[in-house]
Amino acid sequence: MFGRRADATLVRGLDPMRRFMPHLSPRRNESLFYMMTEIEVDAAIDYLAQRNLDRPSDRPLTLFHLLLRSISQAMELRPGINRFVKGRKLWQRDGVYLTFTAKRELVDGAPLITIKRRFRPDSESLDEMADAIYGQLTAGRAGRKTTSDKELNVMTTLPGFAIRLMMGSLRIVDELGLLPRKMIDADPLFASAFVTNLGSIDFGGGFHHLWEYGTASVFGVLGRIERRPDGKRFVQIGWTYDERIEDGMYAYFSLEGVRERLEQPELLEPTTRPPHDPVEARDEVHTRTSRENAARSSHP
Numbered sequence: 001m002f003g004r005r006a007d008a009t010l011v012r013g014l015d016p017m018r019r020f021m022p023h024l025s026p027r028r029n030e031s032l033f034y035m036m037t038e039i040e041v042d043a044a045i046d047y048l049a050q051r052n053l054d055r056p057s058d059r060p061l062t063l064f065h066l067l068l069r070s071i072s073q074a075m076e077l078r079p080g081i082n083r084f085v086k087g088r089k090l091w092q093r094d095g096v097y098l099t100f101t102a103k104r105e106l107v108d109g110a111p112l113i114t115i116k117r118r119f120r121p122d123s124e125s126l127d128e129m130a131d132a133i134y135g136q137l138t139a140g141r142a143g144r145k146t147t148s149d150k151e152l153n154v155m156t157t158l159p160g161f162a163i164r165l166m167m168g169s170l171r172i173v174d175e176l177g178l179l180p181r182k183m184i185d186a187d188p189l190f191a192s193a194f195v196t197n198l199g200s201i202d203f204g205g206g207f208h209h210l211w212e213y214g215t216a217s218v219f220g221v222l223g224r225i226e227r228r229p230d231g232k233r234f235v236q237i238g239w240t241y242d243e244r245i246e247d248g249m250y251a252y253f254s255l256e257g258v259r260e261r262l263e264q265p266e267l268l269e270p271t272t273r274p275p276h277d278p279v280e281a282r283d284e285v286h287t288r289t290s291r292e293n294a295a296r297s298s299h300p
Contacts, residue, residue: 006181007190007215008091011083021244022088028210028217033243033251036205039259040234041225047265055127063235064100064197065130067222069268070261072096072119072129075192078254080246082192084215087175090245091215096121099191099216102137113140114148116188122271147186171213189214199224205236217242 003010025031044066052060075082075096082093099116115136119129140146145153155163173179184190194216198206205223210216219240225233237258241251261267 003089005086005091005177006179007184008084008093011090011092014090018090018244022085022090025244026088028085028212028242028244031242031244032210033241033248034207035239035241035252035255036207037237037239037255037259038234039237039262040232041262042233044262044265045225045233059131059134061126061130063225063262064200064222065126065133066262066265066268067197067220067237067258068098068100068119068133068195069121069126069129070258071098071193071195071220072121073261073268074254074258075119076121077257078250080250081218081241081254083245084217085242085244086215087177093192093215097191098193098195099188100195100197102140102197113137114146114188115140116148116191125271126268148188151186167213187214189216191216193218193220195220195222197222199235205238207238207240210240210242217245 021031041063044063048061048063048066055061079092082096084091084093096119097116098119099114101112101114115133117133117136121129124132155166158166170179188194189211191214194208196208196219198204199222202224204226206221208219208221210219221238223236223238225235227233239251239255243251246254
């Protein structure tokens with residue numbers, strides 16, 4: 001309330017149009033921008049084969065791990081995509097939080113596990129990130145209930161009108177910025193991005209809506225590995241993005257960074273320091289990408 005939240009800082013100094021957009025389009029799903037990214041993965045697959053020689057056989061690095069790493073680096077390097085609109089104001093999230101799902105078992109009808117994790121690309125290694133994810137997956141597949149699971153179990157025992165009343169109250173409290181940090185941290189829909197891997201069940205990439213509840217402003221859907229006629233392997237990732245948080249060009253170059261790191265996976269190894277000046281980082285990526293595009297066009 002009054003410019004304060006437990007999980008974010010109010011973004012100040014916005015241009016008039018950016019300040020006005022939450023009033024023009026109050027709902028997240030009125031403000032969606034869709035982009036399909038095609039990423040070559042031959043280098044990533046070779047990289048994983050080499051790296052997994054030194055990892056436990058039951059905890060291999062996967063392409064999904066690399067994607068999560070690259071997204072977390074994008075959020076660190078390009079903080080404009082780690083924002084959300086709430087109470088018709090724009091907020092800068094405190095930390096990078098990604099939520100993703102996994103099947104408890106790879107059988108039809110098996111329940112989903114939803115995992116939310118704080119990623120720290122500025123301090124944790126790729127291996128540390130992957131091991132932490134495996135730890136959460138192991139606990140979830142063993143049936144350990146998260147705080148969110150326990151809350152849902154209680155709520156679903158209530159009659160429908162009581163659930164509607166409770167959800168309406170939560171939304172009002174959230175709009176006012178009064179939700180306690182403990183509730184926010186436990187809720188998987190209060191995240192920088194929601195990511196899912198349809199490739200694990202042999203589906204292609206696609207698009208997913210954003211939820212009005214919570215604060216996730218980005219949704220990424222990873223598809224299966226496919227082959228082009230020339231034999232090169234690729235994946236598609238469908239991105240859904242709330243355009244109120246930053247303009248389309250900023251989003252485009254941020255997602256191009258995700259693609260670039262997956263196509264050159266050695267870039268995922270080092271820790272990532274946030275830029276001192278987000279505008280300077282934007283210009284740097286824009287300049288580099290423009291040079292690359294110019295080089296491609298000069299070589300038919």
